[in-house]
Amino acid sequence: MNLSNAQRQIIEAPINSAVQVLASAGSGKTRVLTERVRHILDKTKKEGIIALTFTNKAAEEMSARLADFEQVEDRVWIATIHSVAQRILEKYGHTVGLPTELHIYDRDKDRMEVFIQSLREDGINIDEYLNITDSRELKSREKNLQSFMDIFSKIKRELLTDIEVAELYPNNNIWKIYQDYQSALLNSGGIDYDDILVYAHKILLTHDWIAKIYRSQYKHICVDEAQDLNKAQYEFIRVLCGDAIKSIIMVGDPNQMIYGFNGSSKDYLCTSFVDDFTPQCFELKENYRSTKAVIRAANKLRPGSQAEIDYALEGGVWISEFDTEEDEAAAIVAIVKNLLDLRVNDEIEGEISLKNMVVIGRNRFVFSKLESSLKDNSIPYSLRKGERQLEPSTRFGKILDYAIRVKLNSKDWVDGKKLCQILNIAEPKNWTTSVLQEMVTQMSSSVDEYSDVFAKLLFAVDGLDVESPKIPKLVKDFNCLLTSLVENHSSVADDKIEDVKLSIEELDEFNRTWTRFKRKGIGDSLVAFRNALALGQLSHDTLEDGLTLSTVHTMKGLEKDIVFLIGMCEGVFPDYRANTVKELDEERNNAFVAVTRAKRWLYITYPKQRIMPWGDKKFQRKSRFVMEIES
Numbered sequence: 038m039n040l041s042n043a044q045r046q047i048i049e050a051p052i053n054s055a056v057q058v059l060a061s062a063g064s065g066k067t068r069v070l071t072e073r074v075r076h077i078l079d080k081t082k083k084e085g086i087i088a089l090t091f092t093n094k095a096a097e098e099m100s101a102r103l104a105d106f107e108q109v110e111d112r113v114w115i116a117t118i119h120s121v122a123q124r125i126l127e128k129y130g131h132t133v134g135l136p137t138e139l140h141i142y143d144r145d146k147d148r149m150e151v152f153i154q155s156l157r158e159d160g161i162n163i164d165e166y167l168n169i170t171d172s173r174e175l176k177s178r179e180k181n182l183q184s185f186m187d188i189f190s191k192i193k194r195e196l197l198t199d200i201e202v203a204e205l206y207p208n209n210n211i212w213k214i215y216q217d218y219q220s221a222l223l224n225s226g227g228i229d230y231d232d233i234l235v236y237a238h239k240i241l242l243t244h245d246w247i248a249k250i251y252r253s254q255y256k257h258i259c260v261d262e263a264q265d266l267n268k269a270q271y272e273f274i275r276v277l278c279g280d281a282i283k284s285i286i287m288v289g290d291p292n293q294m295i296y297g298f299n300g301s302s303k304d305y306l307c308t309s310f311v312d313d314f315t316p317q318c319f320e321l322k323e324n325y326r327s328t329k330a331v332i333r334a335a336n337k338l339r340p341g342s343q344a345e346i347d348y349a350l351e352g353g354v355w356i357s358e359f360d361t362e363e364d365e366a367a368a369i370v371a372i373v374k375n376l377l378d379l380r381v382n383d384e385i386e387g388e389i390s391l392k393n394m395v396v397i398g399r400n401r402f403v404f405s406k407l408e409s410s411l412k413d414n415s416i417p418y419s420l421r422k423g424e425r426q427l428e429p430s431t432r433f434g435k436i437l438d439y440a441i442r443v444k445l446n447s448k449d450w451v452d453g454k455k456l457c458q459i460l461n462i463a464e465p466k467n468w469t470t471s472v473l474q475e476m477v478t479q480m481s482s483s484v485d486e487y488s489d490v491f492a493k494l495l496f497a498v499d500g501l502d503v504e505s506p507k508i509p510k511l512v513k514d515f516n517c518l519l520t521s522l523v524e525n526h527s528s529v530a531d532d533k534i535e536d537v538k539l540s541i542e543e544l545d546e547f548n549r550t551w552t553r554f555k556r557k558g559i560g561d562s563l564v565a566f567r568n569a570l571a572l573g574q575l576s577h578d579t580l581e582d583g584l585t586l587s588t589v590h591t592m593k594g595l596e597k598d599i600v601f602l603i604g605m606c607e608g609v610f611p612d613y614r615a616n617t618v619k620e621l622d623e624e625r626n627n628a629f630v631a632v633t634r635a636k637r638w639l640y641i642t643y644p645k646q647r648i649m650p651w652g653d654k655k656f657q658r659k660s661r662f663v664m665e666i667e668s
């Protein structure tokens with residue numbers, strides 16, 4: 038595939054200069070970035086490159102595209118911004134007072150537990166506050182607590198100082214509450230997800246010698262999807278460069294900024310980067326991905342954003358209205374079947390299969406009727422997950438998960454408490470390195486019918502060598518044990534045996550995740566494994582051959598020949614919570630991203646009425662975005 042002149046100019050821009058690329062959907066941003074990396078490798082001798090992506094999937098894709106280049110492994114560090122920051126913490130976290138074995142609290146509810154504990158320690162009777170029977174009032178109180186957590190995230194994502202916080206929230210003692218939460222996190226031996234960047238930024242800012250180590254090895258930085266940077270991410274990149282790294286390329290599309298809830302703003306790419314690095318600026322407008330019909334639709338949403346290439350195919354965009362969500366689902370299933378029967382078409386490369394299609398919705402709730410319809414028609418499908426790992430659902434799976442966390446960080450009372458609850462035993466008085474042994478001892482007097490298995494599991498996890506754990510052996514032993522329970526299950530109530538059967542599946546999944554971890558070569562230790570899980574580096578698509586159902590956010594950066602965009606009603610898309618001009622503008626970006634995932638054909642559908650979660654039937658208005666596309 039040839040590069041266009043515009044693409045080539047960017048790739049061949051002077052090596053030690055800053056480059057900004059503002060490019061529309063499908064214009065080859067990822068391609069340009071990959072080729073730029075290749076070009077730098079070619080033109081320089083031993084210099085290293087850091088290529089920063091937004092998701093692990095994008096990092097994998099870039100690695101795959103560069104796999105044929107011999108020196109890539111030694112010279113290019115392709116990773117998400119969080120993975121790079123985390124690696125810095127693993128090595129140098131001690132310089133800012135972090136524990137040597139980093140424990141990341143990756144679940145919202147665990148962070149909330151730590152916050153509640155910090156309030157307790159401040160003498161606030163938080164348990165009484167939450168111990169009420171009125172469920173509505175309880176919800177509102179939980180919401181109140183959540184609003185504090187949101188502020189903490191904002192402080193971290195925007196790197197706010199105490200003075201800025203006092204100005205923003207003059208009537209609350211937020212900074213003190215925040216500091217107490219931070220101390221509580223450290224007292225439990227961990228940090229939260231947002232902290233990864235905050236601490237890594239702090240390390241580079243306050244320890245120039247550490248920053249110099251990275252700057253001497255990596256002389257070039259490439260940033261993909263830069264329209265979605267937030268302040269902490271941008272400042273992290275800036276401090277990584279310092280005055281030494283001048284070779285930085287940022288590539289992004291302002292019309293695809295869809296992470297505003299994460300503090301993202303296109304201003305970091307469009308304004309701050311220009312002010313701080315005075316880059317050479319380029320634009321790419323030609324859409325190489327989509328057909329004329331799709332490009333026309335995209336241009337209705339963002340006028341003038343897309344240019345057709347001469348040889349673009351005509352393609353098609355079809356908009357259909359249905360009475361109900363069931364009718365909408367049935368129609369999509371019918372179209373899918375017709376397309377599969379069609380098998381080939383001049384506009385689609387190769388054979389038409391479920392692999393060429395995706396169903397996109399603004400949120401995952403719009404898929405429920407379609408999922409039933411697909412099941413009824415035996416059409417395999419899978420919901421594209423975010424990068425976070427699925428939580429285990431069985432008692433065995435949960436015990437394994439919590440026990441590993443406690444093994445790695447015995448101060449982790451959050452998971453320790455949950456472990457005790459599942460095992461139905463008393464909490465240890467002190468959270469020290471012997472907690473798992475104490476739990477094993479306690480299990481000897483447990484009346485739980487599986488106490489023996491759970492005690493063995495705790496014992497086995499406690500005995501793991503953290504540096505080089507023998508996970509396959511653990512899996513094999515417990516697979517045998519659980520299988521024998523299933524085979525001799527006559528004495529056990531049936532619902533419990535279902536849980537054991539599911540445990541075997543979860544254990545298999547755990548094993549596959551471990552294998553994925555080893556194969557990726559990100560480390561050998563149990564800590565590296567847990568942190569890779571927390572950073573979403575080990576997730577995978579569940580079903581490769583089925584029909585993919587995806588939210589807009591998880592479809593970012595990807596493309597399919599045939600796209601169904603469903604549930605296009607006001608309130609769903611744009612989301613009912615988007616009220617301000619800025620929020621509605623981001624909804625438009627979401628619609629633009631959804632439409633531009635289509636390479637050839639786009640089917641847009643909406644129902645005239647929907648059943649709300651509380652059971653009422655509600656009439657729907659066609660989305661404003663559909664009206665614009667039709668106009």
Ligand SMILES: Nc1ncnc2c1ncn2[C@@H]1O[C@H](COP(=O)(O)OP(=O)(O)OP(=O)(O)O)[C@@H](O)[C@H]1O
Nearest residue numbers: 039040041062063064065066067068325326594595
């Ligand atoms: N010069 C070119 N000639 C032909 N096809 C190209 C060219 N450049 C890119 N493409 C193709 O266009 C499609 C879009 O490219 P790519 O995924 O790099 O775009 P992008 O700008 O990152 O898209 P988005 O931001 O919408 O995710 C891909 O299928 C790619 O192979």
